[in-house]
Every structure is written in C-alpha cells, then in structure tokens.
Amino acid sequence: xxxxxxxxxxxxxxxxxxxxxxxxxxxxxxxxxxxxxxxxxxxxxxxxxxxxxxxxxxxxxxxxxxxxxxxxxxxxxxxxxxxxxxxxxxxxxxxxxxxxxxxxxxxxxxxxxxxxxxxxxxxxxxxxxxxxxxxxxxxxxxxxxxxxxxxxxxxxxxxx
Ligand code: PNS
Numbered sequence: 098x099x100x101x102x103x104x105x106x107x108x109x110x111x112x113x114x115x116x117x118x119x120x121x122x123x124x125x126x127x128x129x130x131x132x133x134x135x136x137x138x139x140x141x142x143x144x145x146x147x148x149x150x151x152x153x154x155x156x157x158x159x160x161x162x163x164x165x166x167x168x169x170x171x172x173x174x175x176x177x178x179x180x181x182x183x184x185x186x187x188x189x190x191x192x193x194x195x196x197x198x199x200x201x202x203x204x205x206x207x208x209x210x211x212x213x214x215x216x217x218x219x220x221x222x223x224x225x226x227x228x229x230x231x232x233x234x235x236x237x238x239x240x241x242x243x244x245x246x247x248x249x250x251x252x253x254x255x256x257x
Contacts (some may be wrong), residue, residue, distance in 0.1 A: 100126055100127045100128055100183070101127065101128055101129075101181070101182045101183065102127065102128065102129045102130075102131065102179065102180060102181045102182065102183070103123060103126075103127040103129070103130050103131070103181060103182070103183035103184070103185045103214065104130075104131045104133050104172075104175070104176050104179060104181045104183070104184055104185065105119065105120060105123055105130055105131070105132045105133065105184075105185040105186070106133040106134075106135060106168070106172050106175075106184065106186075107132075107133075107134070107135065108134070108135055108137065108140070108142065108149075108227065109132070109134050109149045109152075109153055109227065110142045110143055110144055110149055110227050110231070111143070111144055111148075111149060111152055111227060111230065111231075111244060111248045111251070111252070112149070112152050112153050112156060112227075112244070112245070112248060113222070113225050113226070113227055113230055113243060113244050113248075114222055114225065114242070114243060114244060114245065115187070115189070115218045115219075115222030115223075115225040115226075116187075116227075117156060117157070117245065118218045118219045118222055119185070119187040119216055119218050120132060120157055120160070120163060121160070122216050122218075123185045123216060124160045124162055124163050126216075127162075127183065127185070128162060129162050129163075129164065130160075130162060130163050130164070130185070131163075131164045131165075131166050131179060131181065132153055132157065132163060132164070132165045132166070133166050133167070133168045133172075133175060134146055134149050134150050134153065134165070134166070134167045134168070135168060135169070136167050136168065136169040137169075138169075143231050143255065144251070144255075146167050147167075148251065150165050150166075150167050152245075152247055152248055152251060153165040155245075155247050156245045156247060156248075166179075171207065172184065172204060173204055173207040173208035173211060176208060176211050177208065177211075181211070182210070182211065182212065183211070183212050183213070183214050184201075184204060184211060184212070184213045184214070185213075185214050185215075185216065186200075186201070186213060186214075186215055186216075187215070187216055187217070187218050188215045188216075188217060189217070189218060189222070189223045189224070189225075189226075190223060190224075197213075197215065200213075201213035201215075225243055230243055230244055230248075230252070234252040234253075234255070240252060
C-alpha cells in the first residue's frame with residue numbers, strides 16, 4: 098500500500114519526546130514524512146524557527162524518510178506546494194480533541210483533498226507538552242526524559 102507524503106505540522110517550541118514518538122510512528126506508516134515547523138510572526142516563541150528546525154533535524158536524522166522543513170502562511174497552501182495528501186497530528190487526551198477537530202474541519206474546508214490523520218503517542222507522553230517543558234525549564238526544574246538531550250542542553254543555555 099502506498100501512503101504517500103504526510104506533513105506533521107506544529108510549533109515544536111521545543112520538540113519533545115512525545116513529538117519524536119509520533120514522528121517515529123508516522124515514519125512507519127507514510128512513505129515520507131515532512132515535519133513542518135510553523136514560522137509564526139505573531140507569537141513570540143522561546144526558540145527561533147531556525148533553532149527549532151535544527152533541534153528537529155538533529156533528533157530525526159536516523160529516520161531516512163523524515164525531512165524537516167519550515168513553513169509560513171496557510172498549512173493547506175504549504176501542503177499543496179509539497180504535494181502532500183495527509184496532515185498528521187497527535188492527540189494525547191480528549192482535551193486535545195476540540196481544538197484538533199476545529200482545525201481538521203477548517204483545513205478540510207480550505208483543502209478538500211487533504212486528509213487529517215490522527216495518531217496517539219505512547220502513554221508515557223500523554224501529559225507532555227512543549228508549554229509545560231518551557232515552564233518547568235524556566236522555573237529551574239528538570240526536563241530529563243521529557244525532551245531529547247540536545248533540547249535539554251539548549252534549554253539550559255537559554256537565559257530566561
Ligand atoms: O503545535 P501547534 O502550535 O498546536 O501547531 C498548530 C499548527 C502549526 C498546526 C497550526 O497553527 C497551523 O496549521 N498554522 C498555520 C496557519 C493555518 O493554516 N491556519 C489555519 C488552520 S485551520
């Protein structure tokens with residue numbers, strides 16, 4: 098079965114072990130997986146889009162069919178440009194569902210040929226988010242086991 102190219106979009110500020118778990122699962126299902134980092138000019142991220150993409154590249158290099166890219170503007174436009182047929186998103190808990198449903202429906206309206214596929218990360222990561230990682234790190238707590246070592250180092254190097 099051919100599953101084509103899927104795009105896994107997100108802020109990845111920073112990438113967590115939960116994201117990596119989902120990337121690994123997605124890379125097994127799709128022929129090619131593009132991890133697309135949103136360059137959002139309205140939000141003030143902790144890491145620049147280049148830093149976020151660099152951390153993702155470093156942590157996904159062992160998966161030959163995974164590529165990291167950066168995008169701005171509408172996701173559907175980017176997906177069309179990349180000739181992707183699927184948007185991959187992770188759902189951790191029921192609390193994610195409403196936001197994800199709204200986005201999936203809106204993306205379907207904007208790009209009817211694009212399917213959103215949801216995957217569930219390993220249970221161990223069901224409570225993990227980039228927002229919590231940033232907060233713990235800012236307050237001096239340990240993030241070991243929540244993010245890959247390269248992200249741990251970069252968080253430690255950040256001056257909050
Ligand atoms: O990791 P996040 O912040 O939950 O990812 C959200 C993301 C990047 C997938 C979403 O904000 C997005 O696709 N932004 C691009 C702009 C866009 O297409 N907006 C309409 C979405 S319905």
